[in-house]
Amino acid sequence: MSDQNKDATTTTxxxxxxxxxYFEKETELWQGQRFGLRVTAKLDDVHSEFQHIxxxxxxxxxxxxVLDGVIQLTQRxxxxxxxxxxxxxxxxxxxxxxxxxxxxxxxxxxxxxxxxTAVKKVTMCEIDKGVVEYSRKHFPEFAGSFDDARTTLLFxxxxxxxxxxxxxxxxxxxxxxxxxxxxxxxxxxxxxxTVRDALRADGILCTQGESLHLHQELxxxxxxxxxxxxxxxxxxxxxxxxxxxxxxxxxxxxxxSQSPAVPQRTPSAETLLKPDALRYYTAExxxxxxxxPAQLTRLLDAEKQKKK
Numbered sequence: 186m187s188d189q190n191k192d193a194t195t196t197t198x199x200x201x202x203x204x205x206x207y208f209e210k211e212t213e214l215w216q217g218q219r220f221g222l223r224v225t226a227k228l229d230d231v232h233s234e235f236q237h238i239x240x241x242x243x244x245x246x247x248x249x250x251v252l253d254g255v256i257q258l259t260q261r262x263x264x265x266x267x268x269x270x271x272x273x274x275x276x277x278x279x280x281x282x283x284x285x286x287x288x289x290x291x292x293x294x295x296x297x298x299x300x301x302t303a304v305k306k307v308t309m310c311e312i313d314k315g316v317v318e319y320s321r322k323h324f325p326e327f328a329g330s331f332d333d334a335r336t337t338l339l340f341x342x343x344x345x346x347x348x349x350x351x352x353x354x355x356x357x358x359x360x361x362x363x364x365x366x367x368x369x370x371x372x373x374x375x376x377x378x379t380v381r382d383a384l385r386a387d388g389i390l391c392t393q394g395e396s397l398h399l400h401q402e403l404x405x406x407x408x409x410x411x412x413x414x415x416x417x418x419x420x421x422x423x424x425x426x427x428x429x430x431x432x433x434x435x436x437x438x439x440x441x442s443q444s445p446a447v448p449q450r451t452p453s454a455e456t457l458l459k460p461d462a463l464r465y466y467t468a469e470x471x472x473x474x475x476x477x478p479a480q481l482t483r484l485l486d487a488e489k490q491k492k493k
Contacts, residue, residue, distance in 0.1 A: 202227070207241055210254035215399055215429040220256065222246055222427070228323055233315025240323045246427065248323055250291055252316070252362065256427050260324070263293050264464045265425040266433060271297035272466040273421055273437060273474065274356045274391035275304070276452070277445040281355040282306070285383070287343030287371070289360035290316030292327030298358070299333050300457045307336050308354075310343035344376055347383040354384055359392035372403075374410045377438070381414050387441030394420055394434035397481050404481065407436050409488040417444050420485070421474035423465075435474075446475040 202208075208221040223244040230239050239251040247260025258266070271294050275281045282305045284298050290311035298307055311317055317338070321328045331338055339346065347357070357380050361371040370376055371392070380390045395403055397420075404420055411418035415438035423433050437445040451468040452460045477485070 207243070207249065207251070209251075209256050209429075212255070214395070218429065220427060220429065222249060222256075222259070224249070229319055231315065231319070233313050235313045235315070238315050238319050240319060250320065250324070255362065258291055258293060258324075259427050260326075262425050262427055265423055266428070267293035267297050268463060268466040269421065269423040269470075269474065270294050270358055270360060270391055270393070270435060271300075272452075272463075273435060273471055274358060274389045274445065275301050276448040276450050276456075276466075276468070276471060277437070277439065277443070278355055278387065278389050279449045281389075283354045283385075284308070284356045284358065285310070285343075285347065285350075285354045287347075287357065287359040287361065288312075289358070291320040291324060292317070292330045293324075294358060294360050295336065296327050296330040299330055299335060300459060300462070302456060302458060304335060307333075308339065308346075309336065310339050310341050310346045312340065312342060314340050344370065344379055347379050351382050352385055355388055357384060357388070357390050359390070361393050372407065374414065377411050377414045381438075381440060384440055387443075388439070389441075389445050390415070390436075390438040391445075392436050392438075394436040396428070396430040396432050397422055397434055397478065398430035398432060401481055401484055404434060404436075405484045405488045408485055409492070411436060411438050412489075413492070414438070416440055416442065417446075419444065419446050419475055420477065420481075421446075422477060423474065446472065448472070 205223055206221045207224045208219045211219050224241040225244055226242040228240040236253045241249045243249050249259045250257045281303055284307045286309045408418050408420055417439040419437050421435045421437055425433055439445045448468050448471045450456050
């Protein structure tokens with residue numbers, strides 16, 4: 186089903202390509218808006234067992250990966266999300282030796298995790314082989330991470346895997362899609378409890394936390410119930426132009442006494458293989474990511490008061 190030589194002006198069955206532009210589909214999570222990129226070639230358009238996978242070349246954002254009509258990454262700005270998703274939880278931990286990634290089949294977050302010299306083993310649970318296959322094919326900058334000696338790649342259900350690995354991991358990163366359909370279970374209390382039990386005593390969870398511009402009530406709900414499961418539950422913000430609202434968040438939860446909002450280590454030649462390769466994350470950005478707009482802060486504070 187690959188469409189390597191076809192001009193990108195062809196309209197797909199879901200009308201996501203209009204002329205020379207790709208438009209992200211409207212969903213119930215971002216009603217009334219669609220983000221668009223001008224595309225120059227459609228490289229693949231296939232249906233895996235689980236989802237619709239599309240890869241395009243764009244005029245200004247490099248290569249683009251789309252799953253079920255939703256932008257996953259572009260080569261121009263993926264580092265904003267992948268660096269924050271990886272480095273906030275790992276630098277918030279004093280010695281992150283064992284890491285589990287749920288999802289993340291494009292390999293971008295895995296690539297960042299493997300930069301940490303402390304990391305001895307990374308287990309990735311990706312349910313869709315197709316995402317890994319087409320990411321290897323079209324995003325060679327991440328392909329090597331799958332072959333790293335520290336990586337174990339499993340095509341399996343992440344929640345089921347974690348239930349069988351109690352008190353095992355230092356950090357769990359959940360690179361989930363939005364809470365619609367199958368991924369909805371990853372935003373439920375029972376899943377957060379499963380992750381807590383899979384973490385060691387000072388373990389840290391980082392999960393995709395949606396947009397503070399579009400999903401404040403969802404964020405407040407997540408942080409509220411997570412705070413009853415973990416010692417700490419906080420929301421961090423990252424700017425990224427190709428995600429809805431130009432921003433994405435991360436819900437960071439910790440079992441130990443130290444707040445994940447404070448880095449325990451900093452980027453250096455001792456902690457990272459290539460510290461100069463960082464383009465977004467710094468220790469200062471780590472702390473600043475938890476400084477939130479007044480409206481969301483009030484909403485989170487109100488949820489805290491309900492618990493008292």
